[in-house]
Amino acid sequence: MARLRIFVRTPPGVAALVLLVGLLFLVVAAPTIWGAGAANSNVAISNQGPSGAHLLGTDALGRDVLDRVLVATRSSLVLAVLATAVGGAIGVTLGALSAVTGRVGARVLGAAINVLLAFPALLLAIFFAVIFGLGSVASVFAVGASFAPGFARLTQTLAASIAERDYIRAARLLGRGRFHIAWRHMLPNVSEPLMLYGTIHVGTAILTLAGLSFLGLGVQPPAYDWGQLLQVGLSQIYLTPAQALGPAGAIVIAGIACNLAGEVLADALSGRQRVRPLRPVPAAPGSRSGGTGLLEVRDLAIELPAAGGVVRPVREVSFDLQPEERLGIVGESGSGKSMTALAIAQLVGDQGRVRADRLSFAGRDLLAEPAKDNAALLGRNMAMIFQDPGEALNPALKIGTQLREPAQVHLGLDRRAAAVRAAASLRSVAIPDVRRRMRQHQHELSGGMKQRVCIAVGLTGEPKLLIADEPTTALDVSVQRQILRLLVQAGEREQTAVLLISHDIAVVSEVCDRILVMYAGYAVEDAPVEALLRAPAHPYTEVLLAASPDMATERGTPLPTLEGRVPGPEVELSGCYFAPRCTYADERCRSERPPLAPLDATRRVACWHPCNVPAPAATRADEIAASR
């Protein structure tokens, strides 16, 4: 309910509130205040235009049009609310019935509701108006009945969504009857969205009722609502347009009020917040002192816009990747590993900001050039594989098209040559029946096969670097191994370096030569796989290893659990970000941040008290840190 404060906080919310309160006031008070003027006929002043005495003129019987429009607010709105209530009652009953009639009954009801839903509400309302007759009461039922299918469908969907919840199962196990379950357990738990749907539908009901009355099929004289007034006014539009414009204006205002309220409500419930995009950093020449690595990352940091300003998912990451090397980046979700990969591929998008002392690929400083100048290099030599292959392949395009494209665009091959190359790379990922596959769409393939296709797409260029972000997480356990093996083999065969990103240290150590451990946007340890597994230096790596079931059983230690969470990208600490969860943390850890410093020839670690190091080594690390 706190979210409803949006009604007094935002301009649209305030506008909606003011309009609704105004309408409510008219519903309550208008007949008392203006009732006399609305009923007083005086044929001497019939069909007059607007004047001081009659702001919207008079009708054929000399009654004040404005008064009648104001008074009609009550009938227009009350009938609409009633119609919505009737529609809700019928619809929810029908929807709940399908929960108690068993499978066949539910299907029949579902099909019937489907057919009814195809028809616009007004057509259904006319249909029911024929049966129920004309007049206020009949039109409430006609409009209500026309809304029932929508309510019924929503009830069905909601009921289905909670059918497997524990409390429903429990009730079923207790042998409760279907009616009891539907009435006592299901409906109360879906009442809130139903009420919301009903509230939003009052607006539709106002317009549908007005339409029905306008056609002469709803409220009948001497009773009147806005639709009926509009029908009468329209016949005089050439004489006194105000007679039609008055009720038309009332319908417009009510429509706007309901629409606005509906949108504000939807916004409040979705709880979405607006963020301001960051201004991009201009391309600046980085430090030119590049090494020989394929990929060099120095002090990479990423800022993203957020509701409260700026967050930093990546704070300080530095590493090198040699040609044909396989490096794994490991960390829990929130460690910034995926964002690091996106920054390397220059895919952070223009609302985020990427800074680095150096970010170079194949000898070229990526941040020194405008992004589009890097496109040719990246397109040809860098390929990315994403977590969910079902999402990463375009559903509308044939597999063959997506495979051919990189070769056509970046290698300059013609269509046929590209197709040959595409077929070869499909074969290289062990997909049989290549010709047929090329003509298929992604939804015709299994998950494992889709990921193999993604790898094949990556190999169709001439990649020097394959970045794979959690490539097996979305897949069946049975095919995860195959995909990993495929990555290794593709890397070896094509002389491609691999950057494998995973939360699973077991996965990474199976594939990679070296591992970079990330925590809260920092690179905290960088070591060859062997060394890292044998003697993790960073306390976080130690816990990660111990918590990994595959690794722990090898090491024969019990599984500890890692308590607490990674500090979010909005958290700013002055000391070590792991300190809140670290068993070795002391005062220094909390106040001073440890830099990523060499531990020996092959290892780097960011910790004041590295573990698994012979005692003197700890002091050595301190010395190194101090000497910086």
Place this chain on the structure above:
Amino acid sequence: MAEIATLSVLPPTAPEDASTAGGGAAGLARFVARRLLRLVGSLLVLVTATFGMIHLLPGNPVRAALGQDATAAVVAARTHQLGLDRTLVDQYFSYLHGVVTGNLGVSIVSSEPVSTILGARIPATLSIALPAFVLVLLVSLPIGLSMALRTRHGRGERTRVAFIGVTGLVNSVPDFVWATLLSAVFVVGLKLLPVAGDAGFTSHILPVVALMLGPAASLSRIVRVEATKVLESEYMQAARSRRLPWRLLYLRHALPNMITASLTFSGMILSGLIAGTVLVENVFAWPGLGTEISQAVVSKDYPLVQGILLILGAMVLAIHLMVDLVLGILDPRSRIGES
């Protein structure tokens, strides 16, 4: 490039071929057949409903139509003439037979065959419904798509707010009120357009505009939302990671998905146009089905009401069918789950 050998580590025939239902020409044919079968089902429901309508009425419909002054003999004669004295099953089948052969009975009021009246009215309705239908698509697709581009990844916040405000406003005003406002301005005020009824091309303008405004506003909103989802999708990110030129990126990778996603939601809006014509025709005294049905309901001319509802309902179903078929051709995925 050297020919790459198939990896031996993998089982050559991995049992992971997903169902190929829906693929290829045979899949499309099967989809069309299933969809037509569903149409037949819906039509049957529609016919049964219009048939049942007259029997759900409280009292004697013939008495109601002819009024209290009619003698019992006249009512009995009319009842017999309409076949209302036969058994329900008998009536149902002869009604079905009539619908199939185009015999929809005789108007109680004018004694003209219903099919003759419909034949005279349908062209007028279509002459405003079809242009509105086409214009809604022609207007909302480009607007929605360009808005999605301008507001992608959180930019153009002001454009987004303005767009939502304007479309929200346009959409809050129902079609018959648009029709009233438009005729107050252009017919009564500016005297630019003909008064009412069908008097040539210019008299089509206002009914068509009144019909299309609301649907165009809500459809362009839907298009913007769906197109934005496409732009933010992972497959677009993947395509960007391949550094495709923008032409391929937007025209080949994004556009088809944007259009199919938008179409998926457009059936309801486009079929709503049919209800819109009923109202808008009444504003402009348009000689179509809409003006006819409101008179027929008031004068309790049930055979005529049945006939018009049947036609309007069939039009709605035809629009849904069209949208689904176009989707089925454009997007093979939409063929799945059609059962």
